[in-house]
Amino acid sequence: MVREPGLSVRLKLTLSYVGLLMLAGALLLAVVWVFLLRYVPSDPITIPGPFVSGRFPGLFAPGRLPGPNIPSRSDLLRAFAPKIAAAWAFLLVFGLAGGWILAGRMLTPLKRITTATRMAANGSLSHRIRLPGRGDEFRELADAFDAMLARLEAHAAEQQRFAANASHELRTPLAITQTLLDVARNDPDRDTGELVARLHAVNTRAIELTEALLVLSRADQRSFSREHLDLSLIAEEATETLLPLAEKRGLTIETSGEETPATGSHTLLLQMTTNLVHNAIVHNLPEKGTVWVTTSIVHPGAVALTVENTGNKLAPQLLSTLVEPFQRGSERIRTDHAGVGLGLAIVTSIARAHDGTLTLTPRPEGGLRVTVQLPAAPMGAVGGSAASRSPTRSE
Structure with missing residues (x-):
């Protein structure tokens, strides 16, 4: 200006x-x-009386x-x-x-603050003011600015990694498609049915990846309208949607909880819950595994959605990488339904967009416990009874 x-x-x-x-x-x-x-x-x-001269x-x-x-x-x-x-x-x-x-x-x-601001405007996010002295208004401003620069630097680095990983992930199906087309062009007698099937699978994966990127971008920008909703009903909806996949794998899904009024986007929270339940089904025991989906009221100001599953024991150092985009966790990948590597990244972004938190905890018996805590809406805002829902079991 x-x-x-x-x-x-x-x-x-x-x-x-x-x-x-x-x-x-x-x-x-x-x-x-x-x-x-x-x-x-x-x-x-x-x-009256005598006067002294020069007084x-x-x-x-x-x-x-x-x-x-x-x-x-x-x-x-x-x-x-x-x-x-x-x-x-x-x-x-x-x-x-x-x-x-x-x-x-x-x-x-x-x-000093102005100098640091100009350096940040020119792209130098690693510079810090670090104003010495006791606390006052200027030092509070400098500390807040340093914290903002640290967040911006971390966000910029995260975005660079995300862009590089997204480019790599999108390039893979495109390269496969190009190879299949080149082979088909050089071999006119090749069976087109097999070619079309493989192209369809590759194209489906590319579409899933693009849709996941769009969901992640929408959640990061917080471009959604908020409404009062019941998180327990969303959990039931996601569980019913993924029940055929659980039955195909011979898994048991148990849902329980009570009315958990929250505020947010029904579409995004359903996507978040679906991702959690899908991950719990895919990364489970080969047979006779179990998935537990629970909703609860932590305290009057917060509600929680917890998804647990059986499975192999996880190393603690692996947990911090699971929420990174395109980090599927090599110890947990299966041959099918491996996803595009954005499941927990989308969950993290949606939880953060709703002012919530995501906590990953390894189960001592094996498997993972994922807890999403969100701000609670006033009781009665979504209607219905506040009585606890009876646990349901699906096999």
Whole structure:
């Protein structure tokens, strides 16, 4: 933004200091006038008895000889006026010099903040202000700015990794498609049915990846409308949708919980729950595994969705990588339904967009426990009974 040149903040502060100092001097003179000079008589008063010459030197008007009287109000004003003018001139000079120095010292932290801001605007997010000294408004601003730079730097690095991984993931199906088409062009007698089937599978995977990227982008931008809803009903809806997949794998899904009123996007929260249940089904025991889906009220201000599953024991260092985009966890991948590597990344983004938190905990017996905690809506906002729902078991 192009702005017209104006007075600097330092000059404005200096003029403010001078103005305040001159105003204080004027108020002081006004107090002297009101409480002292107003009681001095305007005319000379004769003093009875002998008068000592030279008692009041310089206080009498020119041409008036000292005599048996005291100075009048005009005599006092005439004697003190030059001294008042000199005092005001001294206050003006002192205020300008002192105010300029004080304003410079006060604005020194602001210059460091401005320098850091310009460096950040030029792309240098690694610079930090690190303003020394005890806490005050400027240091609070500097600390907040440093924290913001740290978050921006981490976010920029995350976005760069995400863009690189997304490009790699999107390039893979496109490269496979190109190879299949080249083979078909060089071998006209090849069976087109097999080619079409493989192209369909590759194209389906590319579409799933693109849709997942769109969901992730929508959640990160928080471009959705909020409504009151019941998280337990969303959990039941997601469970019923994925029940055929669980039956195909010979797994058992158990759902339980109570009415959990929350606020958010029904579509995104359903996507989040579906991803969690899908991961719990896919990354499970080969047979006779179990998935537990539970909703609960943590406290009056928060509700929770917990999805647990049986499975192999997970290394603690693996948990921190599971929420990264395209990090599928090599120890948990199966040959089918491996997904596009964005399941937990989407869950994390949706939870963060709803001001919630995601917690991953390995189960001692094997498997994973994932808990999403969201802000609660007022009870009764979604209708229905607040009574606990009875557990259901699906096989």
